[in-house]
């Protein structure tokens with residue numbers, strides 16, 4: 287029987303959908319339920335990774351350490367995972383994570399900037415963690431470039447590498463081309479992380495699996511940045527129909543969705559016009575909340591801001607440009 291490893295990021299990407307306001311108790315309740323359902327790997331933390339709680343990225347309800355303590359104390363089977371963007375998270379954050387039995391560190395860089403993750407991959411390995419390179423905004427680079435960058439991560443000692451559709455901007459053939467090219471070029475497992483801005487998160491995840499992806503990301507109820515991610519419970523059902531082993535109990539993960547996560551959601555996870563614009567314009571998912579705030583402040587249509595950010599090919603870390611774009615749009619003649 288074929289197998290796929292499911293990474294659930296409800297407690298990390300899902301934090302974007304609740305403005306990073308899950309409490310440590312919320313996280314512990316969801317983590318316990320995911321663990322009992324058989325999810326292989328559970329990612330947690332601020333939506334922008336360790337160290338993300340800040341004026342720039344939005345303050346979380348609690349500190350990284352409070353979340354780590356709460357979640358690590360309830361997990362029995364699953365591997366605990368964190369995401370770290372070099373520059374937002376630091377060595378000290380990794381050190382903290384190691385103290386709380388974190389087993390997997392995903393080091394996230396823009397798709398053309400794997401080199402800024404070299405030290406962090408090595409540090410994570412030194413802490414005995416599984417270290418994974420996470421190439422964000424993969425739609426912005428052609429397959430050859432994604433391969434070049436994946437090979438860099440492999441050369442730094444990464445245990446796996448991800449093709450990440452941060453903007454939910456890819457259609458299935460683009461996912462297949464990138465995943466298949468990376469799979470053919472590296473010796474390590476390849477993962478795929480979808481966003482649902484074009485309604486393709488499940489379809490793209492399947493395309494990735496068919497192209498050879500070994501690891502697939504989901505979040506319960508699809509909770510995540512923009513229109514969210516591939517819903518874990520749907521992934522489990524679909525893989526089951528295809529006779530692909532996930533290790534996750536389907537009824538239990540459905541129950542996690544309905545009984546544990548839904549009551550804690552701030553709004554339904556839908557493809558609204560802003561999220562659809564993110565996918566269509568190819569803009570970074572975590573820009574959405576900042577865009578709403580700027581649109582409100584400068585009285586402009588959030589879609590105009592997103593389209594302009596797409597034209598300027600903005601990447602994670604350029605959040606301050608959102609204000610600038612909103613201001614400029616508010617000054618331009620109607």
Ligand SMILES: C[C@H](O)CC(=O)C(=O)O
Nearest residue numbers: 299333334422451452572
């Ligand atoms: C920090 C981002 O939210 C990482 C991620 O999940 C993505 O790029 O997608």
Ligand SMILES: [Mn+2]
Nearest residue numbers: 299452479511
């Ligand atoms: Mn994401």
